[in-house]
Amino acid sequence: MTRPAGVARALPPPRADLGLREGYHSAQVPVEVRLNTNESPYPPPPEWLEALLAEARDIAFNRYPDRSATDLREALGRLHGVPAQQVFVANGSNEVLQCLCLAYGGPGRKAAMFEPTYALHAHIAHLTGTEIAAGRRRPDFSLDAAAAVGLVEEQRPSIVFLCSPNNPTGLAEDAATVSSVVAATDGLVVVDEAYGQFASWSALALVAEDVPLVVVRTYSKTWSMAGLRLGYLIGPSEVVTALERVALPYHLDSLKQAAGRLALQFSDQMERRVAAVLGERERLVAALSAMPVKVWPSQANFVLWRPLERVGQEVWQGLVARSVLVRDTSSWPGLEGCLRTTVGTPDENDRFLSALAEVLA
Numbered sequence: 540m541t542r543p544a545g546v547a548r549a550l551p552p553p554r555a556d557l558g559l560r561e562g563y564h565s566a567q568v569p570v571e572v573r574l575n576t577n578e579s580p581y582p583p584p585p586e587w588l589e590a591l592l593a594e595a596r597d598i599a600f601n602r603y604p605d606r607s608a609t610d611l612r613e614a615l616g617r618l619h620g621v622p623a624q625q626v627f628v629a630n631g632s633n634e635v636l637q638c639l640c641l642a643y644g645g646p647g648r649k650a651a652m653f654e655p656t657y658a659l660h661a662h663i664a665h666l667t668g669t670e671i672a673a674g675r676r677r678p679d680f681s682l683d684a685a686a687a688v689g690l691v692e693e694q695r696p697s698i699v700f701l702c703s704p705n706n707p708t709g710l711a712e713d714a715a716t717v718s719s720v721v722a723a724t725d726g727l728v729v730v731d732e733a734y735g736q737f738a739s740w741s742a743l744a745l746v747a748e749d750v751p752l753v754v755v756r757t758y759s760k761t762w763s764m765a766g767l768r769l770g771y772l773i774g775p776s777e778v779v780t781a782l783e784r785v786a787l788p789y790h791l792d793s794l795k796q797a798a799g800r801l802a803l804q805f806s807d808q809m810e811r812r813v814a815a816v817l818g819e820r821e822r823l824v825a826a827l828s829a830m831p832v833k834v835w836p837s838q839a840n841f842v843l844w845r846p847l848e849r850v851g852q853e854v855w856q857g858l859v860a861r862s863v864l865v866r867d868t869s870s871w872p873g874l875e876g877c878l879r880t881t882v883g884t885p886d887e888n889d890r891f892l893s894a895l896a897e898v899l900a
């Protein structure tokens with residue numbers, strides 16, 4: 540094939556501000572024990588897969604999916620006791636967050652968040668041209684409600700991100716803090732509950748048509764379905780309508796809609812998995828507490844800790860050398876020297892603890 544003359548030249552540069560911020564990626568090192576991305580260590584129920592395969596035969600793949608994902612939203616609505624109009628679904632909760640920033644953020648608007656917190660809140664805000672108003676947590680990573688209210692009153696953000704339990708620190712916000720932020724803001728409060736089912740409190744109880752608050756959840760952690768890429772939001776129907784305007788048409792494929800709906804029939808099994816993770820989390824915390832490390836209390840499926848006598852990054856390397864991968868958060872602002880371990884199966888946690896004992900010895 541001959542190329543027309545004059546087509547080969549330097550490619551146009553992408554948006555100049557994209558280079559400012561690194562993407563959010565955890566190292567994918569080939570190891571035997573992967574405790575770095577807060578997935579469930581257990582596969583989904585085999586009965587769910589059987590049901591999905593049976594239903595897949597009846598899907599009309601030549602047709603576009605149900606654009607409004609009615610059956611899935613109704614099923615999620617039944618789970619949470621709200622009508623389908625108060626449910627928005629997307630490809631992972633990250634896409635829900637992106638739709639929120641597209642609909643409520645953008646140029647000339649601000650998103651508030653309290654660092655250290657989930658890096659994608661700032662990242663997605665940035666990508667959507669939303670200005671970032673970053674507050675800080677206390678040294679123990681709890682959120683000072685008065686300081687949060689102060690920031691919101693001063694900056695007047697259109698979106699306030701709260702993360703409960705907070706990734707990567709593990710603490711859940713309390714009801715009073717969330718309520719005072721809702722009372723103080725004229726924007727939308729987004730409570731990211733990716734780890735909500737591991738915590739003792741949920742902001743779902745606050746959701747109402749006339750309250751500017753939404754709760755974001757995911758199938759990636761408790762439902763053991765990170766590979767499915769499915770997340771959702773519960774909130775006022777007016778917000779759901781706004782999000783539908785920014786989502787791409789037919790963004791949720793037919794197979795995923797069926798998979799998400801069928802998963803809800805297995806909530807007993809999901810709860811058993813959550814209970815197993817909670818038991819192991821307490822065992823991990825107790826074991827770490829007996830080592831020369833500082834451990835933060837966790838309401839999630841991960842634990843944040845910091846070696847007291849060793850450099851965090853070296854400890855991370857030592858674990859990788861023993862085929863155990865945890866999240867290296869040691870260079871993140873406010874998390875100097877810290878590492879985060881996802882709760883795994885009992886065997887994986889044993890492997891982690893014995894590798895760590897060796898590294899620290």
Ligand code: PMP
Nearest residue numbers: 631632633657706733757759770
């Ligand atoms: N929110 C928080 C706080 C998270 O930690 C994560 C996953 N790392 C997500 C949202 C995104 O989850 P997903 O897109 O898999 O639903």
